Amino acid sequence: MEATRPQLAVKDLSKSFGDHTVLSHLDLHLDRGEVVALIGPSGGGKSTLLRCLNQLELPTSGQVELDGQELVAYRGGRAVASSPKALQKIRRQVGMVFQQFNLFANMTAEQNIVFAQRAALGTSKDEAHARARALLDRVGLAHKAGSHPAQLSGGQQQRVAIARSLALDPAVMLFDEPTSAIDPEMRSEVLAVMRELAEGGMTMLVSTHEMGFAKQASDRTVFLCDGGILEQGPSRQLLDEPQHDRTRQFLRALAEA
Amino acid sequence: MDFSLLPEAMLLTVEITLAAMGIGMVLGVLVVVARRSRFRVLRAVAVVWTDVVRGVPPLVWLMLVFLGIGLFTALGTAIIVFGLVASAYCAEIYRSGLEAVPRGQTEALAALAVPARTGQLRVVAPQAAVIAAPAVLSYAIGLVKDSSLASVIGVAELTFVANRAANRTGDGITPFVTVGVLYLLFSLLLAVAGKLGTQRLEGRWRTR
Ligand SMILES: Nc1ncnc2c1ncn2[C@@H]1O[C@H](COP(=O)(O)OP(=O)(O)O)[C@@H](O)[C@H]1O
Ligand SMILES: [Mg+2]
Numbered sequence: 001m002e003a004t005r006p007q008l009a010v011k012d013l014s015k016s017f018g019d020h021t022v023l024s025h026l027d028l029h030l031d032r033g034e035v036v037a038l039i040g041p042s043g044g045g046k047s048t049l050l051r052c053l054n055q056l057e058l059p060t061s062g063q064v065e066l067d068g069q070e071l072v073a074y075r076g077g078r079a080v081a082s083s084p085k086a087l088q089k090i091r092r093q094v095g096m097v098f099q100q101f102n103l104f105a106n107m108t109a110e111q112n113i114v115f116a117q118r119a120a121l122g123t124s125k126d127e128a129h130a131r132a133r134a135l136l137d138r139v140g141l142a143h144k145a146g147s148h149p150a151q152l153s154g155g156q157q158q159r160v161a162i163a164r165s166l167a168l169d170p171a172v173m174l175f176d177e178p179t180s181a182i183d184p185e186m187r188s189e190v191l192a193v194m195r196e197l198a199e200g201g202m203t204m205l206v207s208t209h210e211m212g213f214a215k216q217a218s219d220r221t222v223f224l225c226d227g228g229i230l231e232q233g234p235s236r237q238l239l240d241e242p243q244h245d246r247t248r249q250f251l252r253a254l255a256e257a
Numbered sequence: 258m259d260f261s262l263l264p265e266a267m268l269l270t271v272e273i274t275l276a277a278m279g280i281g282m283v284l285g286v287l288v289v290v291a292r293r294s295r296f297r298v299l300r301a302v303a304v305v306w307t308d309v310v311r312g313v314p315p316l317v318w319l320m321l322v323f324l325g326i327g328l329f330t331a332l333g334t335a336i337i338v339f340g341l342v343a344s345a346y347c348a349e350i351y352r353s354g355l356e357a358v359p360r361g362q363t364e365a366l367a368a369l370a371v372p373a374r375t376g377q378l379r380v381v382a383p384q385a386a387v388i389a390a391p392a393v394l395s396y397a398i399g400l401v402k403d404s405s406l407a408s409v410i411g412v413a414e415l416t417f418v419a420n421r422a423a424n425r426t427g428d429g430i431t432p433f434v435t436v437g438v439l440y441l442l443f444s445l446l447l448a449v450a451g452k453l454g455t456q457r458l459e460g461r462w463r464t465r
Contacts, residue, residue: 054368084372091370102365104380106387115379120370161365168369 005068007032007203008053008172013062015048022048024227026062030172030205035198037214037235038207040224041250046207049224050174053205054094055087066093067171092120095170099177101157103149109136109160110145113167120168128167135163139193155186159193166197173197175206191217209254215239223247258422258432262413267439269332269414273404274443276336278397281343288348289355303348310345316406318342323410335407339400346396354389355381387459394451398444405440415439 006029015023022045030036038046051057053064055071058079064071071090072079082090104112113132117123123131136142139159149157158178165173175194179187191210195217198204208214214221214235221239222232223246231243242248292303310318315338323334358381366376408417419432426432 056364056367088370088372091368096368098361098365098368100359100361102359102361104362104365105359106380106383116369116371119372119375119379164369 006030006065007034007067008205009063009065010049010053011063011065013049013052013064014060015045015052015057016060021227023052023059026228028222028229030203032203033201034220035202035204035206035218037218037221038205038224039209039211039214039221039250040230044225045227046224047176050096050176050205050207053172053174054091054096055082056096066090088120092168093171095165095168095173097158097161097165097173097175097178099181101149101154101161101181103157103161103164105149108146108148109141109152109163112149112160113164116164117167131167132163135167136160139163140189153186154182155189158182158190162190162193162197172203172205175204175208177207177209179208179210211239211251211254223250225250258419258426258428258435260435262418262422263415263435263439266413266415266418266436267443269407269412270401270404270440271443273332273335273339273407273412273414274397274401274447277339277343277404278400280336280340281347281396282393284340284344285347285351288344289351292348292352293355307345307348310342311349315339315342315403316409319406319410331407331410331412334410335404335412339404339407343396343400347393350389350392350396351385354385354392357388358384387455390451390455390458394448394455397451398447401440401444401447 008030010026010028013023013026013028014021026049028036028049038049040046048057052059058081059072060079062072071082073082073086074080081087103109104115107115110129110132113135114125114128117128117131118125133142133145136145139162141156141159141163144152144156144160147156149160152160162178178194179190182190187210191213194204194206194213198217204218206213206218218235220232221235223230223238223242223244225246231238231247238247239251242251288303288306291299292307294300294303318338318341319334322329322338323331329337362380362384363376366373366380371380404414405416407414408420411417415436419436422432423429
């Protein structure tokens with residue numbers, strides 16, 4: 001049945017770097033429109049998990065399915081890089097927002113968004129500009145269209161990065177600690193954009209240390225540690241009454257920090 | 258000394274420097290592309306090229322090409338040799354420029370489904386060029402001085418003319434001070450022009 005098929009499914013996914021196992025037999029499903037917060041200690045594999053979903057990393061074993069389509073190709077038991085064409089198709093559907101924003105430093109905010117559309121989708125110039133301006137307006141940065149990244153605050157850069165990613169009209173958005181590199185006073189402007197996106201029905205997987213965001217804007221929270229999901233559940237429930245000592249410890253340490 | 262010879266000698270020094278630099282900067286792009294190619298053979302060729310060319314003194318290359326191969330005029334030999342040597346150095350300068358572009362931007366290009374070549378051309382290369390520009394410029398200024406080696410194979414550039422004048426007149430001060438000043442002026446001119454060019458290239462954005 002259409003309705004019951006998850007938008008994104010991670011199946012028995014493992015990832016090692018050399019003999020260092022980072023993710024071990026991990027399963028995770030996201031329904032269409034679901035917002036999932038990924039929490040856990042640093043070095044616990046949150047970034048690695050997200051990066052396996054758009055193939056910035058290749059898993060060691062396991063599968064990722066997008067709308068029922070298997071994304072990871074195997075040859076002789078080893079995951080192999082998808083063809084450039086297949087890879088492009090995956091990455092057009094899976095947007096990613098990085099901790100360090102990673103805007104193109106030689107382009108203005110608007111050019112960043114225009115370039116991405118034209119290079120990835122072959123959008124016409126007029127259409128790309130129109131869409132870029134609409135998206136900048138949506139993230140509250142219409143007045144910064146002509147600014148270069150170096151002239152923008154962290155919060156502004158991250159909002160441009162979100163707009164740039166949205167410009168490809170992805171089906172799923174991945175966020176890797178989107179506010180960790182931003183001054184605390186500037187975080188709310190980014191979180192507000194993300195919350196709006198969540199309310200608009202975007203399927204989102206968000207690695208974060210923002211418990212406020214997790215509680216208010218995410219449907220489900222997943223606690224990742226030691227290469228696996230220790231527990232998961234409705235965000236409010238998991239964050240208010242965690243079942244495991246390890247989760248409690250983590251949340252207490254975060255609250256004290 | 259006969260000062261009337263200086264304009265032509267100066268012109269030769271400028272010609273060797275600029276022509277070799279032009280060759281080096283263009284050929285350097287090819288070498289660095291080979292160096293970063295996905296084909297192992299191309300990468301190996303590029304490594305051997307940069308290491309061998311830089312590992313042998315330019316004077317030895319000049320003699321080898323002029324006396325050993327003997328296909329080119331003295332001036333042609335100087336331009337070719339200095340151009341090829343510059344290609345190896347420029348390639349290395351470009352390479353470190355490319356490596357200095359923040360890796361996150363390359364990842365963003367990939368995550369945004371931008372074809373690799375487009376991303377390299379439109380995002381990575383322009384930033385690498387700005388990072389590399391000062392090193393390319395200082396190589397060019399070094400080349401102004403290295404071009405004096407061409408006097409050994411008989412190119413009548415500044416050092417050659419000064420040397421001949423000194424031998425004829427017995428006065429070693431006037432000719433060498435004169436050409437020394439000319440080298441200095443040319444270097445300074447290049448430095449200023451290069452600085453302006455770099456600033457233009459950089460425009461309003463900065464990579465760090
Ligand atoms: N490219 C890599 N090579 C080797 N080890 C890596 C690499 N990327 C991540 N790791 C290791 O994987 C572990 C998980 O890292 P990461 O996914 O970044 O965790 P998190 O995002 O939860 O902080 C860490 O121990 C890290 O050192
Ligand atoms: Mg991380």
